[in-house]
Amino acid sequence: MTGAGRRADGASNADLAGLIRTIPDFPKPGIQFRDITTLLLDGRGLAATIARLAALHPGPVDVVAAIEARGFIFGAALARELGTGLVLIRKDGKLPGATVAVDYALEYGEDRIELHEDALLPGARVLLVDDLVATGGTALAAVRLIRRAGAEVIGASFVIDLPDLGGADRIEADGVPVGTLVAFLGH
Ligand code: AMP
Numbered sequence: 001m002t003g004a005g006r007r008a009d010g011a012s013n014a015d016l017a018g019l020i021r022t023i024p025d026f027p028k029p030g031i032q033f034r035d036i037t038t039l040l041l042d043g044r045g046l047a048a049t050i051a052r053l054a055a056l057h058p059g060p061v062d063v064v065a066a067i068e069a070r071g072f073i074f075g076a077a078l079a080r081e082l083g084t085g086l087v088l089i090r091k092d093g094k095l096p097g098a099t100v101a102v103d104y105a106l107e108y109g110e111d112r113i114e115l116h117e118d119a120l121l122p123g124a125r126v127l128l129v130d131d132l133v134a135t136g137g138t139a140l141a142a143v144r145l146i147r148r149a150g151a152e153v154i155g156a157s158f159v160i161d162l163p164d165l166g167g168a169d170r171i172e173a174d175g176v177p178v179g180t181l182v183a184f185l186g187h
Pocket of ligand 1: 031032033034035067068070105106130131132133134135136137138139167187
């Protein structure tokens with residue numbers, strides 16, 4: 001898996017897809033929850049996930065920005081792999097310093113994310129990371145935050161894409177190349 005904005009199809013990275021567990025009707029009826037805890041338990045699978053995430057967006061990255069909470073896991077490991085620092089994008093009220101905030105709609109609910117207002121240098125090339133893209137609402141809110149801080153989003157990487165929900169397309173329509181490793185069709 002190499003190349004800017006490389007997106008998975010239903011056959012990509014079958015080894016990793018097989019390590020992700022699907023829990024039906026969590027956290028509410030009708031949601032097929034894609035559970036990455038089983039992937040995390042597998043040492044080889046976890047290492048392969050980080051190596052393949054690192055190959056999705058070649059080119060200079062100044063800092064990785066990770067979205068709470070599961071994005072932190074992959075974001076921290078990816079930052080280590082790329083030799084960059086890590087910026088935390090957190091839920092409302094968690095960051096101690098002065099923040100900028102954006103409200104957004106989830107696949108299942110509403111939320112707000114925040115960024116320390118001094119976390120990013122102007123013009124920094126930021127790689128955004130989360131575990132999964134569904135509608136893209138969370139990631140698009142993160143893109144707005146990063147841009148508001150004066151930095152550039154050079155790509156967005158996700159372990160899992162739910163392509164039928166259209167989030168990756170929306171993020172690309174906003175000018176951000178998207179890379180994904182595993183795609184699950186349907187919701
Ligand atoms: P969205 O903003 O709709 O793209 O939703 C993405 C966020 O919600 C990610 O942080 C995911 O962790 C979580 N999420 C949404 N849908 C699912 C799902 N079906 N399974 C697991 N996590 C999900």
